[in-house]
Amino acid sequence: RSSDWPPRWFAPDAMNVLEQESDKIGKVMDVIKA
Secondary structure, three states, X not given: OHHHOOOOOHHHHXXXXXXXXXXXXXXXXXXXXX
């Protein structure tokens, strides 16, 4: 079972979500700094 995780389809979606979230965080940080 452990070899089935993480599923192969999970990684790309997770990376996309992380990139989107990091973009949001970056914008928030810019506002805080300003």
